[in-house]
Structures are given as C-alpha cells and as structure tokens.
Amino acid sequence: MTQANAGHLNESREERTIPVHLLSGFLGSGKTTLLNHLIDYYKMLNVKAAVVMNELGDVNLDGQFVDSDVPMAEMLSGCICCTIRGDLSMELKQLIDEHNPDVVIIESTGAANPMEIMDAITETALLTRVDLRVIATVVDGPELLERSRKGGRTYKLMQDQIRCATDLIVNKSDKLNPEDLVTVQQLVRELNAFTPLTVTIKCVTDLSVFDLDRRRSEPIPPIVHADQGRGHGHDHHVCGANCSHDHNGHGEGAAYVSHEHVMTLTHYFPAAIDSYAFEELIRRLPKAVYRAKGIVTFTDTNSRFLFQYAYGEVEFIRIAPQGKVNDVAVFIGEHFPKEALLQELLQLDESFSQE
Numbered sequence: 001m002t003q004a005n006a007g008h009l010n011e012s013r014e015e016r017t018i019p020v021h022l023l024s025g026f027l028g029s030g031k032t033t034l035l036n037h038l039i040d041y042y043k044m045l046n047v048k049a050a051v052v053m054n055e056l057g058d059v060n061l062d063g064q065f066v067d068s069d070v071p072m073a074e075m076l077s078g079c080i081c082c083t084i085r086g087d088l089s090m091e092l093k094q095l096i097d098e099h100n101p102d103v104v105i106i107e108s109t110g111a112a113n114p115m116e117i118m119d120a121i122t123e124t125a126l127l128t129r130v131d132l133r134v135i136a137t138v139v140d141g142p143e144l145l146e147r148s149r150k151g152g153r154t155y156k157l158m159q160d161q162i163r164c165a166t167d168l169i170v171n172k173s174d175k176l177n178p179e180d181l182v183t184v185q186q187l188v189r190e191l192n193a194f195t196p197l198t199v200t201i202k203c204v205t206d207l208s209v210f211d212l213d214r215r216r217s218e219p220i221p222p223i224v225h226a227d228q229g230r231g232h233g234h235d236h237h238v239c240g241a242n243c244s245h246d247h248n249g250h251g252e253g254a255a256y257v258s259h260e261h262v263m264t265l266t267h268y269f270p271a272a273i274d275s276y277a278f279e280e281l282i283r284r285l286p287k288a289v290y291r292a293k294g295i296v297t298f299t300d301t302n303s304r305f306l307f308q309y310a311y312g313e314v315e316f317i318r319i320a321p322q323g324k325v326n327d328v329a330v331f332i333g334e335h336f337p338k339e340a341l342l343q344e345l346l347q348l349d350e351s352f353s354q355e
C-alpha cells in the first residue's frame, strides 16, 4: 500500500471520505473489462474496493465476472441515471456502512447519462461522506465511428458520455485500422479537448489515475498507451471549437496536462456557517460551475437548508432532515478554479471558529 493510501485508512471511520469512481461508456464498450483490471489493481495495492453494478435487466450478468470477494451492490431493472436514480444514495450508503471499503467503483449501464449519475452521487454526499473522483468513459472505438456517420440519439448519448469524462479510454483499437483510429481520436477530441486520453485493447492501461492519494487538483500526467511505439496510439491534442484555455506550458515535451475538463469539488462543513457569506459565495461562482447542491446549517437563522444551484439560479429550502445528514456542498463544472473555491469555503469555516 502506498503511504498516502495508508494515511487515508488511518482516518477515523466517522471522518473518512470515501472516494467514488464512475465507469461510464456505451453498451459493450468494455466497462466490466476495465472494472476487473481496476479490482486487480486495488488488490495489488491492498486497497479494499466495493462495487455498485447497474443493469437494465433483472439479472446481473456482468457481476458473474467479478471476483466474489468484492462487496457488491446490484441495482437491477432500471437505470441509475433515471428510473432508479433515487435508490443510488441509499445503496451506496448501505454498502459503505456494511463493508467499510476504501473506495467504491460504480459501473453504470451503457444507456446512462453520466451527468445524471453525478447528480445522484451528489445527493449521496448528504448521507455519507463520499467524494466523486474519476469519471472514466470507455469509448467503443469502432461503434463511435459507425454511429458518427449515422447520427441519432445513441450517438448523442455517446457524445454526452465523452463530454462528462475526467478520463477517456478509447477501447477496441484492435478492430480499427490506423486511419480510422486517428479519426476516432479526433472525434473524441472535438467533444472533450482536455481530458487525458488513452488508446487501448481490452482496456489494458496505466491505472494510476485511480490512486487514492491523487488529489483531483493535481496535474494528471498524460496516459501513455503501450502501443504508442507502433505509431498509432498517440494522444493527438486536437483542440475543438470550445477550446478557450491558455496553452502555456502545453507545447512539445510538456510532461503534464495541467487542466481537467469536468471537475467536482465536495466540501464538508465542520460547523454552521454564516448565511450572508455563503449566499455571496454562491452568487460569485464562476460560470464554469454549472451545478452545486448541498445542505448547510446557518448560524444566523439556526436552521438547516437544502440548496440547489444550476446555471446561475440558486434556491434554498428550509428542511428538518430525519437522521444524520451531513452539512456538505458539492460543485460540478468544467475547468473551474477549484483551489480558489476551496479556499473560500475554508474561510467560511474559519470565520465561524474565530467568533
């Protein structure tokens, strides 16, 4: 186990925040294949992983291929991004309470829109301390190419899955000729210009992005595909029309990609906070934060509020939660100044403790 992983385990059970990774990607793209590599990887690191598997049907066929030692919650007969989305929070909480894992991996159905699942994980943060880390989208290379020629709803879903990713895996490269592989990578890059991308066969890749000691604000080194020597595994950094970042430091030989596309920030408040200061913080959120949600307790009203923020609009609803509910705020957006926002949140905590 790495030292930082061990540090994570030393935190008291009550205080621990469990990292959650989401595996997304269209039907048959290779999510279960990736999941199995990841389970082996964590075993090697002595990290206890638990899994949530979601199937549209009544039977969890993919679960049959997963090591029976791994604690697993099966969510069947519906999709966690819509029909059974409300159940995800409870399932995750139960899995964590019962098995006390170091990390949870969620494999969504191929039909799921990851944006909706990200929202559901946000809701989980109210009940138990979780931190959404990696959203890995496995792209079925040949399928993406074919669907891009036809268009339609499935192609749109595949595009959404690519846009939402914090890590992209272009899989089934063995089924593509070199020209088509370049086209597929360009298609992916037009949708998501910044996220680290790797080209794989059977999802065999460096899994260090899933390390528990990697902070999300750290630079993520580009993943290098073992196949690069053959000349068609390169990450062609083709910037799409949305490319608005500054390119300093990303020229030839730059060792790191110093920005992420989709980011999440989860902050647990140790105590009540000032309502004016919090509202002010929400009002000043950068445009790149498109979603925020949470529960807060205010010092000046002595009440708890559920807040919802979407694209500039904020709503506070007074609530009286039953049972233990965390005070937490989760922010989701694209390439926003995460560290600065975290500092502002910490200042809210400090201003209270100084009173």
Ligand SMILES: Nc1nc2c(ncn2[C@@H]2O[C@H](COP(=O)(O)OP(=O)(O)OP(=O)(O)O)[C@@H](O)[C@H]2O)c(=O)[nH]1
Pocket: 025, 026, 027, 028, 029, 030, 031, 032, 033, 034, 062, 109, 110, 171, 172, 173, 174, 175, 200, 201, 202, 203
């Ligand atoms: N040729 C080829 N086949 C692959 C590759 N990766 C996975 N497969 C196969 O593709 C099929 C689907 O892989 P899974 O890992 O089950 O895909 P999935 O995304 O979990 O599938 P669903 O749960 O149905 O959405 C299996 O038969 C895999 O062996 C690859 O890189 N090349």
